[in-house]
Amino acid sequence: MVxxxxxxxxxxxxxxxxxxxxxxxxxRYAEMYPDTLVQERDEYKxxxxxxxxxxxxxxxxxxxxxxxxxxxxxxxVLCDVLExxxxxxxxxNFISSWFVYGxxxxxxxxxxxxxxxxxxxxxxxxxxxxxxxxxxxxYNMKYRILRLCNVLGDDPKASxxxxxxxxxxxxxxxxxxxxxxxxxxxxxxxxxxxxxxRAIKTVIDDGDLNTTYNIGSGRPTSIAEIVDAAVPxxxxxxxIDTIDPPKFHKDVQTQDFYLDxxxxxxxxxxxxxxxxxxxxxxxx
Numbered sequence: 641m642v643x644x645x646x647x648x649x650x651x652x653x654x655x656x657x658x659x660x661x662x663x664x665x666x667x668r669y670a671e672m673y674p675d676t677l678v679q680e681r682d683e684y685k686x687x688x689x690x691x692x693x694x695x696x697x698x699x700x701x702x703x704x705x706x707x708x709x710x711x712x713x714x715x716x717v718l719c720d721v722l723e724x725x726x727x728x729x730x731x732x733n734f735i736s737s738w739f740v741y742g743x744x745x746x747x748x749x750x751x752x753x754x755x756x757x758x759x760x761x762x763x764x765x766x767x768x769x770x771x772x773x774x775x776x777x778x779y780n781m782k783y784r785i786l787r788l789c790n791v792l793g794d795d796p797k798a799s800x801x802x803x804x805x806x807x808x809x810x811x812x813x814x815x816x817x818x819x820x821x822x823x824x825x826x827x828x829x830x831x832x833x834x835x836x837x838r839a840i841k842t843v844i845d846d847g848d849l850n851t852t853y854n855i856g857s858g859r860p861t862s863i864a865e866i867v868d869a870a871v872p873x874x875x876x877x878x879x880i881d882t883i884d885p886p887k888f889h890k891d892v893q894t895q896d897f898y899l900d901x902x903x904x905x906x907x908x909x910x911x912x913x914x915x916x917x918x919x920x921x922x923x924x
Contacts (some may be wrong), residue, residue: 655690658692668793697709828859
């Protein structure tokens with residue numbers, strides 16, 4: 641095993657990556673980087689010194705379904721994995737979310753911006769970040785926190801609650817009606833799953849340790865822009881309506897949001913696709 645010295649003076653392992661949670665993003669990461677060691681479900685002991693942890697619930701709406709689901713998945717399982725990792729000399733790369741920034745903060749959001757999460761998903765993801773930092777400090781482990789933007793790609797489980805933008809593109813593909821909150825004026829930081837995986841790989845290979853990185857395009861894109869770009873490519877005949885967002889959506893979602901990605905860019909990363917190219921690839 642080889643150690644590499646990072647920019648902050650902390651040494652990083654040159655080691656295969658053990659992936660926990662091969663879902664939408666994790667599964668694509670393992671496809672793109674086939675030397676990834678995919679952890680079996682309920683197997684907590686890591687296979688290597690470098691961890692990529694993606695076990696998580698997937699949306700901010702569980703308060704209406706199961707109030708304990710986010711706590712159980714995002715915190716209890718994490719504690720079990722950390723307990724196994726502390727017995728090894730581990731580098732823990734944790735996939736978090738832009739949701740931790742919450743509402744009312746500066747736009748774009750910087751890694752050191754105040755977090756004000758709303759909704760159980762957001763709150764437990766933010767708690768998980770602090771838990772990892774404290775755990776790694778106590779047991780002399782190394783970590784990185786990676787806060788992902790909205791990730792777009794071929795997600796078979798896309799729904800109104802999870803990967804809603806991809807769900808809308810699929811609706812347009814089938815000429816089914818869609819309704820846009822506030823006419824699609826809300827802006828998000830979006831990036832193709834392949835670029836997200838490339839960014840994750842860049843950070844865990846070259847990023848400083850014991851710090852946080854925003855993973856995104858660094859630019860705001862409205863939902864209407866994405867729909868407008870998709871319709872002619874798909875030749876969609878869908879009816880497109882505008883509606884007011886439901887109260888709960890207003891409670892847990894900020895209207896406009898994007899990330900400052902200067903730290904990520906300093907590692908040499910640039911998205912390979914602009915918005916138009918990304919939408920075209922999603923429509924194929």
